Amino acid sequence: DIVMTQSPDSLAVSLGERATINCKSSQSVLYSSNSKNYLAWYQQNPGQPPKLLIYWTSTRESGVPDRFSGSGSGTDFTLTISSLQAEDVAVYYCQQYYTTPYTFGQGTKLEIK
Amino acid sequence: EVQLVESGGGLVQPGRSLRLSCTASGFTFGVYAMNWVRQAPGKGLEWVGFIRNKAYGATTAYAASVKGRFTISRDDSKSIAYLQMNSLKTEDTAVYYCTRNDVVADTPFDFWGQGTLVTVSS
Numbered sequence: 001d002i003v004m005t006q007s008p009d010s011l012a013v014s015l016g017e018r019a020t021i022n023c024k025s026s027q028s029v030l031y032s033s034n035s036k037n038y039l040a041w042y043q044q045n046p047g048q049p050p051k052l053l054i055y056w057t058s059t060r061e062s063g064v065p066d067r068f069s070g071s072g073s074g075t076d077f078t079l080t081i082s083s084l085q086a087e088d089v090a091v092y093y094c095q096q097y098y099t100t101p102y103t104f105g106q107g108t109k110l111e112i113k
Numbered sequence: 114e115v116q117l118v119e120s121g122g123g124l125v126q127p128g129r130s131l132r133l134s135c136t137a138s139g140f141t142f143g144v145y146a147m148n149w150v151r152q153a154p155g156k157g158l159e160w161v162g163f164i165r166n167k168a169y170g171a172t173t174a175y176a177a178s179v180k181g182r183f184t185i186s187r188d189d190s191k192s193i194a195y196l197q198m199n200s201l202k203t204e205d206t207a208v209y210y211c212t213r214n215d216v217v218a219d220t221p222f223d224f225w226g227q228g229t230l231v232t233v234s235s
Contacts, residue, residue: 049228050210050222
């Protein structure tokens with residue numbers, strides 16, 4: 001199974017500042033035939049289901065603000081929130097959907113400093 | 114509007130069975146693979162398994178933790194996906210979400226239900 005490891009486990013950032021969450025996979029999630037990394041990011045608020053933010057490493061889901069961006073390739077990926085807003089307080093998960101079992105990172109709790 | 118509504122959760126004793134349903138609306142159900150993802154109280158997300166659409170043989174795959182105990186099926190005529198859970202253990206206690214993914218476009222879980230809580234306890 002592909003193990004997904006996020007860092008840090010929790011993060012406190014001031015409003016308007018940049019937040020960066022890292023995700024490392026135990027093996028590559030790059031599909032060579034289309035050069036796409038099968039890596040997604042989700043946001044989860046308390047008591048709510050996860051919400052898809054980004055897929056294929058850097059493609060924003062429809063309706064997701066452009067302050068959210070994703071980058072990386074192979075085994076190392078990053079979610080960046082360029083200017084933290086109060087509504088961004090949540091837990092963030094990365095996920096590989098390259099192969100089953102699809103696996104998630106352990107989550108990163110983002111708070112306001 | 115895309116909707117996924119889970120039902121069937123509740124309190125069940127260890128060793129017993131439970132069947133969850135996921136009723137879909139607002140999209141062409143038969144085009145999508147349907148997944149189940151669970152979240153134990155205060156914990157992270159765990160993919161349980163999925164069933165592909167009929168064009169891909171409606172094949173299934175499961176997490177090792179549930180393989181041999183859980184079975185996913187689908188009824189495209191009713192737009193419902195099922196999760197049959199047998200030989201339940203206390204560690205199966207979780208909120209169970211259903212979610213879809215497009216296996217043709219290779220996109221991940223873009224819509225999720227609100228979840229149904231399964232509590233396994235004597």
